[in-house]
Amino acid sequence: MIEPKILKGFRDSLPKAETYKQTLIDTIKNTFRLNGFSPIDTPALEYSDILLGKGGGETDKQVFRFKDNGDRDIALRFDHTVPLARFSALNYENLVFPLKCYQISKVWRGEKPQKGRFREFTQCDFDILGSDSIYSDFQVLFLIYKCFKNLNVDNFKIHISHRGLLNEYLKTKNIANDDNEILKILDKLKKIGIDKVKESLYQTGLSEMDVNSILDFISVKDINELINLIGMENEYLSLLNDVFDQIKLLNLSDYFVLDTSITRGLDYYTGIVFETFLSGVEFMGSVCSGGRYDNLSSLYINKKISGVGGSIGLDRLISALTELKKCSFDNIKSADFLITNQKWAFKLLDLLNKNNISSDIYCGNKSLGHQFAYAQQLSIPFVVFSYSEEKDKYSIKNIKKMEIYDDISFDFILGLSNDKT
Amino acid sequence: MIEPKILKGFRDSLPKAETYKQTLIDTIKNTFRLNGFSPIDTPALEYSDILLGKGGGETDKQVFRFKDNGDRDIALRFDHTVPLARFSALNYENLVFPLKCYQISKVWRGEKPQKGRFREFTQCDFDILGSDSIYSDFQVLFLIYKCFKNLNVDNFKIHISHRGLLNEYLKTKNIANDDNEILKILDKLKKIGIDKVKESLYQTGLSEMDVNSILDFISVKDINELINLIGMENEYLSLLNDVFDQIKLLNLSDYFVLDTSITRGLDYYTGIVFETFLSGVEFMGSVCSGGRYDNLSSLYINKKISGVGGSIGLDRLISALTELKKCSFDNIKSADFLITNQKWAFKLLDLLNKNNISSDIYCGNKSLGHQFAYAQQLSIPFVVFSYSEEKDKYSIKNIKKMEIYDDISFDFILGLSNDKT
Structure with a gap:
């Protein structure tokens, strides 16, 4: 074995x-x-x-x-x-x-x-x-x-930024350190928290003023704050501005937020970047x-x-x-109905299928009680367990309510499938 | 590169x-x-x-x-x-x-x-x-x-057999050769044809009588012929019998056929085996x-x-x-509608989405003619290319008929999506 x-x-x-x-x-x-x-x-x-x-x-x-x-x-x-x-x-x-x-x-x-x-x-x-x-x-x-x-x-909230913003900002602040290194630290903000980000930034050799500048940047909350901070319009800002205009136009402001700490670790991003949080x-x-x-x-x-x-x-x-x-x-539920192991089972299955109703046939030799238990385990609400060909009527058990319905017509079964009880 | x-x-x-x-x-x-x-x-x-x-x-x-x-x-x-x-x-x-x-x-x-x-x-x-x-x-x-x-x-036709039948048959015919070897040869019948199967069977050292017995077996066409040939009822036959009874009961005889040449190469099959051919x-x-x-x-x-x-x-x-x-x-078609690159595009897309109608927005800066060509390449039947907010009316091009519909209401668009022209 x-x-x-x-x-x-x-x-x-x-x-x-x-x-x-x-x-x-x-x-x-x-x-x-x-x-x-x-x-x-x-x-x-x-x-x-x-x-x-x-x-x-x-x-x-x-x-x-x-x-x-x-x-x-x-x-x-x-x-x-x-x-x-x-x-x-x-x-x-x-x-x-x-x-x-x-x-x-x-x-x-x-x-x-x-x-x-x-x-x-x-x-x-x-x-x-x-x-x-x-x-x-x-x-x-x-x-x-x-x-x-x-x-x-x-x-949910979709956090948006632009990959070029940070580089632009570091340039205006005359911070000459490796952009990518800073970017990778900021990318971890949501995982490690602001204190650890701060610590990591210091470890790269940045001055207190530079670290504070960077923290100012990532704590910006909307486009206007960002414009104030960067102090000038540029193509990245204008793109983000247009995006937030569309968001406003469609009344979706509850779902989108500017988040300059979003950088995405992967090298290949060149423009807008986003992450979604629940x-x-x-x-x-x-x-x-x-x-x-x-x-x-x-x-x-x-x-x-x-x-x-x-x-x-x-x-x-x-x-x-x-x-x-x-x-x-x-x-x-695995199906709307379970049909017990009887000769007419496949005929009924076929009829239900044609009405787009799902139906399982019990494929074993166990007792009726066992078949009811099987339906319960699979959350199947109804079991069709008997059929009189003469009367063209079925007997059904409602598993949740523990009720038996006798002398049921096929049309009644169709109705049951829409019943959420 | x-x-x-x-x-x-x-x-x-x-x-x-x-x-x-x-x-x-x-x-x-x-x-x-x-x-x-x-x-x-x-x-x-x-x-x-x-x-x-x-x-x-x-x-x-x-x-x-x-x-x-x-x-x-x-x-x-x-x-x-x-x-x-x-x-x-x-x-x-x-x-x-x-x-x-x-x-x-x-x-x-x-x-x-x-x-x-x-x-x-x-x-x-x-x-x-x-x-x-x-x-x-x-x-x-x-x-x-x-x-x-x-x-x-x-x-399509579903060909059915039982993995145990051949072994049973070889036993009754006193053919003592390796069952698995014979089984693997028969499995190739539909690919290599009856003549090559015959040749391969001879190559295993079988006598002419034995080869003919095997060919009799695989040319059987229904359950009754098979019962006649094997000359006795056994559990495999009775299972196949029950299966074909159900097939008859459901009027599916056109889709199923007994085919004793089906053996399935894989070792792990133990009972019924089947293949489906178009x-x-x-x-x-x-x-x-x-x-x-x-x-x-x-x-x-x-x-x-x-x-x-x-x-x-x-x-x-x-x-x-x-x-x-x-x-x-x-x-x-990739979508029911193409909406050209205009500010109101996403509003209309949202409305169509809510009515379960698929809609693409042209995401480039090319000319209107280019956008019509894009729709044609993607088999999109209609292009919404203009909207008057004042009148709340749209202009649409029917790509296949090369027709323009002006002053169209949103309800008319909903109707178009069901139009197969």
Whole structure:
């Protein structure tokens, strides 16, 4: 016998939990579709040099990389953005730009498993390629808002900044330190808190005045404060201004906030950047992040394909909703009806199917009592357990109310399926 | 610059093709759900000894297997059946049996790429675990029928046999040769044809009489012929008899056929086995295969968990439909409406979204003519290109008819979305 163990950081998903997850995915997919985004698919495995082309040292260490039987150096994708850039370069001639696309599937990272972090997880990516227009930046932000609304997650805030702002600010303040180093420290603010950020900034050798300047910058709360602080208009500010104008126009100010501490660690961002937090569990990290990455495709093609997009981390979202006690799947039913193990079962199943009503047939030899218990465990509300061909009538048990309905017509069964009792 | 190449045997899926594929998946998922099957999910990566526990030499060579950073011997799954057996053993205490579950996702095999065969492909598996009952065998067969019906694939035939029949027959004919060797030859019948099967049988050292006996066996066309040939009733025959009785009862005889040449190569089948062929492209192989595998879980648990299930090979199905010219996605629209790049665009998008109507916003700075061309390329039927706030009226272009509709109300737009012109 082989021990049925599973790899650390990997998980099985059981029927009720997976049904819940699939419901979220269906909602997200439908939102993407309603907003004009089409699905694409790329391979899970790619040549390593494609995936790691612009990766930093961190990513390299985390990737599942190996030689295949043909001695090719290959790896499992660790995100969808890099494969998308490769995809857009390889299929350039067969794509219509601006390309609005989405991909919902697994990615793999060998990072240390911890709460809400796994080695295999589902990313829901949405991107617009081939457009510099602010319409694409705003469309991406609007899409995030629509997704969370449609998921009935109400207490969310999308934090927005622009990757170029900090550099601009450091320049005006004559702070000559390494921008990227500062940027990476600020990126950790929500995880480690303001005191540790301060400490880390001092450790880079910055003066007290410079550290305070940086803290002033990241504590800015709206566009006007930011204009006051930077003391001049620039293209980044004007872009953010236009975005917040659209937000106001659509009455969405409750869901968006300027947050200059958002920088996104990854090298490839070049413009607007955003993260999404659920109120009360901000410490769990962003559940939907992204931004503009205008130079990524140029790694693979001698053409500029601007990109802006984001990704919903579905597993982290489910962890966050669980933490908020907003995720319950114990009562998800596997079907509307259970039909007991009788010869006429498949005829009734077929009739119910044709009326778009789901129905399970008990596929064992156990007693009727056992079959009722099975229905209860699977949260199936009704069991059809007897049929008189002569009368064309059924007998049904309502599992929750513990009631028996005799001499029931098929039409009555159709009605029951809409009954939430 | 890095050449944007893709691994041999792997594919990108472009928007229209992927939209088509997702539509098939949605139909299959919905059919599973209507029949009381719930989704589950298992990791893409498992310990190699788990996956290869009962694999033959062929499987071993085909698997993507490697050492991870922690020096663990791991591999990508090559099917869903073996991981499901491991899943049922590991989660035994938390599952309700009989378990009806499905899993639609990728599997990987390093086999030589050829027409309709890839190294990464999507399998739609459905299984019933923990039941010996004939209800489960028939439910699985019925589910295949429902899937292809709902996919609007009409010319299909499900070929059924029982794995034990051949052994029984060889015994009665006193043919003492290796059953498995004969079984593997017969399994190739649809690929290599009867003459080559005959030749291979002779090569095993069988006498002319024995070869003819075997050819008699595999040319049997229905249950009665089979009873005549074997000359006695046995448990395998009686099971098949009951299955064909149910098929008759449900008027499905056009879709099912007894086919004693079906054996399924894989070692783990123990009972009923089946394959599904589309008329006219039988040479492309089975698009949905499976059977009963009662001992598979015993590799991982000291309990008997009987299993019966099948798998739709989605990529091969699409190849077969393409060959039959029944698969067209060139005209799949990415949205019902395109809204041109104007300030009021997101307001209208939001209104359409709330009415469940899909709508794209043009996210570039190109001319109106260019935007009309974009709509045409994406098969979007209507473009909303102007709005008068004063009159609350829109102007729309019907792309196919090349007509302009002016002074259109929002209600008229809602009506257009149902218009198939």
